[in-house]
């Protein structure tokens with residue numbers, strides 16, 4: 269395949285976002301670590317250099333040999349990438365007097381060669397750097413500046429080599445996508461023909477080759493990600509795929525039964541395994557959120573391992589892990605990013621497990637997974653489902669978990685979700701659920717004093733779960749729902765609505 273972009277990763281937090289923006293333009297891209305430059309570069313029609321936590325002036329900073337690329341293929345350096353181009357070609361990169369993070373505006377834009385065409389004066393860009401390009405490399409022309417950065421964009425004369433100090437890949441750079449399109453389509457001449465269909469085709473071919481005649485165990489949850497992963501694998505290896513749907517005792521009301529029903533007729537080989545008691549036993553008395561997550565992750569693995577032993581020649585464990593699961597759980601590129609919460613499905617398998625992991629969606633964001641699912645004709649009933657975390661109600665019951673608390677929360681959750689559907693609100697919300705709080709409060713019901721539990725309802729809008737805002741649900745709906753919950757669910761006498769965005773809060777409470 270000729271029509272693709274190479275993204276050379278220097279360890280930026282945003283490298284995956286670059287790939288995502290390129291995919292949004294329907295262009296295929298591959299990310300390679302800077303120290304694993306492919307020998308054969310003929311497939312790549314353009315190259316993008318990412319940002320980096322390093323300073324180009326540091327000795328241990330990434331300093332790859334670009335002699336096969338620079339001057340030979342269209343090349344775009346972003347932030348560290350631009351500094352790198354300047355530093356090694358006769359320019360000067362030095363610490364800037366003021367560190368620049370966040371908003372800036374482009375001025376003095378030269379758009380004659382098309383790179384910045386269509387980008388208006390004053391256009392907002394996003395900065396994140398502490399070094400600055402004091403002098404441009406030899407033979408460079410400045411294309412734009414900002415208030416604080418003289419050399420915000422430049423081009424090397426006689427080459428299709430560009431450098432920009434700002435980040436076109438983040439949403440806050442208003443014309444970032446336009447700029448990438450200018451570079452990739454106008455300047456590099458790439459065709460915009462890489463669609464979800466093409467993703468399906470390449471993934472299926474790769475999975476076929478990788479797996480051969482082995483058998484694969486897949487954790488199927490009824491959610492969007494694992495369902496799309498299952499359908500891709502099913503296309504690739506057919507009956508070699510064994511799907512396991514685990515009841516961890518923390519599912520929604522009737523979910524175990526409903527999900528098994530839903531998969532009938534889709535051609536998948538699905539086995540339901542009821543391991544509720546095993547999960548609840550392991551969780552007994554544990555109130556710490558991270559410890560609860562770790563326990564749930566461990567028991568999932570044990571159950572998958574038991575199941576794998578019952579399938580002859582099972583060599584792989586497949587999961588529907590997507591990119592954001594990883595970003596918050598581990599530092600994605602070896603950089604200094606913090607662990608926010610340990611997603612149950614990230615972190616690798618223990619040594620005793622002989623299975624290799626296959627995660628066909630590990631580079632995609634949620635909305636992209638949905639698009640892929642649509643392109644393979646999966647039912648909207650599955651694709652439109654709200655995300656539901658693998659640790660389930662376990663991370664929505666704050667504090668320790670008991671079977672009684674699970675059943676209270678299942679009832680509350682069912683009333684809330686069914687209500688959203690009845691009111692035509694379900695599809696307008698990205699994700700919704702209820703949390704059982706570790707507080708009791710005083711109430712009065714039928715002239716009697718009550719001292720019972722409190723639940724919080726949460727509904728958010730988002731595109732990828734990375735940032736989210738609470739949804740302005742109609743008061744009348746909240747009123748009816750609260751009433752129904754308190755009247756119907758024994759043990760609950762108070763309902764509150766969560767009005768926090770992410771950040772600074774997260775979607776789940778634990």
Ligand SMILES: Nc1ncnc2c1ncn2[C@@H]1O[C@H](COP(=O)(O)OP(=O)(O)OP(=O)(O)O)[C@@H](O)[C@H]1O
Pocket residue numbers: 486487488489490491492493494495512513514515516586587588589593613653654655656657658659
């Ligand atoms: N009850 C379960 N049984 C088997 N595997 C599960 C279960 N819950 C989660 N998993 C595995 O963990 C992965 C991550 O879970 P996650 O909730 O992020 O994704 P999902 O359930 O597939 O999709 P969604 O995010 O839409 O809920 C799943 O893709 C699946 O492989």
Ligand SMILES: O=c1[nH]c(=O)c2[nH+]cn([C@@H]3O[C@H](COP(=O)(O)O)[C@@H](O)[C@H]3O)c2[nH]1
Pocket residue numbers: 561593596609610611612613655656657658659699733734770773774775776777778
């Ligand atoms: O499979 C999962 N395993 C997990 O351990 C996990 N934790 C959070 N989530 C889901 O991820 C999205 C972001 O959630 P947070 O804002 O709470 O981090 C939301 O959609 C959450 O439901 C999980 N999914």
Ligand SMILES: NC(=O)CC[C@H](N)C(=O)O
Pocket residue numbers: 280318319320321322323324346347348349396397398399400
């Ligand atoms: N985001 C980046 O690429 C930063 C590059 C370099 N570390 C700087 O601080 O200037």
Ligand SMILES: [Mg+2]
Pocket residue numbers: 489491492655656657658
């Ligand atoms: Mg899920």
